[in-house]
Amino acid sequence: MIKTYFYDNxxxxxxxxxxxxxxxxxxxxxxxxxxxxxxxxxxxxxxxVAKIFDFHxxxxxxxxxxxxxxxxxNYEDYKFFVFHAxxxxxxxxxEITTLELNVFVGENYVVTIHKHKLKWLxxxxxxxxxxxxxxxxxxxxxxxxxxxxxxxxxxPILDRISIRIDELENEIYDEEVRGVTEEFLALKRTIxxxxxxxxxxxxxxxxxxxxxxxxxxxENVPFYTDxxxxxxxxxxxxxxxxxxxxxxxDTYYSIIxxxxxxxxxxxxxxxxxxxxxxxxxxxxxxxxPLPFQDNPRSTIVIFVFLIILTWGxxxxxxxxxxx
Numbered sequence: 001m002i003k004t005y006f007y008d009n010x011x012x013x014x015x016x017x018x019x020x021x022x023x024x025x026x027x028x029x030x031x032x033x034x035x036x037x038x039x040x041x042x043x044x045x046x047x048x049v050a051k052i053f054d055f056h057x058x059x060x061x062x063x064x065x066x067x068x069x070x071x072x073x074n075y076e077d078y079k080f081f082v083f084h085a086x087x088x089x090x091x092x093x094x095e096i097t098t099l100e101l102n103v104f105v106g107e108n109y110v111v112t113i114h115k116h117k118l119k120w121l122x123x124x125x126x127x128x129x130x131x132x133x134x135x136x137x138x139x140x141x142x143x144x145x146x147x148x149x150x151x152x153x154x155x156p157i158l159d160r161i162s163i164r165i166d167e168l169e170n171e172i173y174d175e176e177v178r179g180v181t182e183e184f185l186a187l188k189r190t191i192x193x194x195x196x197x198x199x200x201x202x203x204x205x206x207x208x209x210x211x212x213x214x215x216x217x218x219e220n221v222p223f224y225t226d227x228x229x230x231x232x233x234x235x236x237x238x239x240x241x242x243x244x245x246x247x248x249x250d251t252y253y254s255i256i257x258x259x260x261x262x263x264x265x266x267x268x269x270x271x272x273x274x275x276x277x278x279x280x281x282x283x284x285x286x287x288x289p290l291p292f293q294d295n296p297r298s299t300i301v302i303f304v305f306l307i308i309l310t311w312g313x314x315x316x317x318x319x320x321x322x323x
Contacts, residue, residue: 001040002049005128007033007135014132023052027108033135034109035128035142037121046113053078053111055104063102063113070200072213078106079214081143081204084197085118085150088157096157096190098197101150103143105214110142120149140216144223147201151230154198158237161190165244172252180252187245195238202231273313277306 006015009031050060059080073080081103088096104111134145205228
């Protein structure tokens with residue numbers, strides 16, 4: 001599926017579904033802007049679109065294969081970006097997955113390529129079909145709008161993770177070991193994936209010696225500054241969540257060890273109390289002649305002695321706070 005949006009600076013209107021064979025005519029005016037959104041095309045169709053703009057084969061190869069990290073490549077007439085959106089489904093086995101978005105940005109055109117439907121691009125499609133607010137400020141502003149929308153979708157995920165951590169901190173005191181452990185592992189995987197995605201994405205927009213890594217109009221700089229702030233907040237939140245999960249996990253292990261030690265102490269005390277009882281009963285139960293063996297009162301005396309011995313040991317352990 002190919003969707004096209006063309007902003008004509010002369011009429012200040014946006015046209016949709018234009019004829020791609022006339023692309024060069026549309027781009028003669030540097031103040032015009034063309035956005036082509038390509039979703040799940042075949043290799044051959046993608047190559048035909050790439051011929052129009054003379055995209056490099058290596059960049060095209062990156063579009064056909066998933067890239068593990070965000071990046072920006074500088075070509076002579078355009079920049080090639082790789083970004084990642086997130087899809088979050090807490091009930092799924094893989095509760096968080098990445099959705100790749102490839103973006104070519106030229107002087108007055110933007111080409112986006114993706115294999116999966118992206119929620120924010122669907123919203124931009126509805127807006128750009130009727131309004132010009134994303135199309136009338138240049139290709140760099142359209143790029144900002146695309147990435148800012150994807151970035152904003154991270155925050156509901158972070159809010160949900162924060163709630164899950166709070167719930168987990170309450171569950172570690174009374175939930176079963178297996179369920180809590182699985183929740184810990186799921187949270188750690190989710191946070192690691194978010195950090196793996198967002199850190200390279202943040203580096204793309206960091207300035208080097210006060211200079212941006214790609215051309216940005218002066219009037220659009222504040223928007224990118226705000227985008228960096230959003231990315232920094234996501235990075236800070238992911239670091240905080242990582243520390244909270246690790247701290248909760250340490251607390252959980254401490255609780256488990258304490259409970260195990262408590263159970264072991266009880267078993268040890270029981271064994272200690274039973275040891276002399278076993279010795280006495282075993283001694284008098286031997287098939288050898290013993291003093292007072294034939295006296296019927298000896299059984300009563302031994303039984304009373306065992307009760308007194310048990311009570312004495314219990315008092316001793318209680319007094320020394322061992323029980």
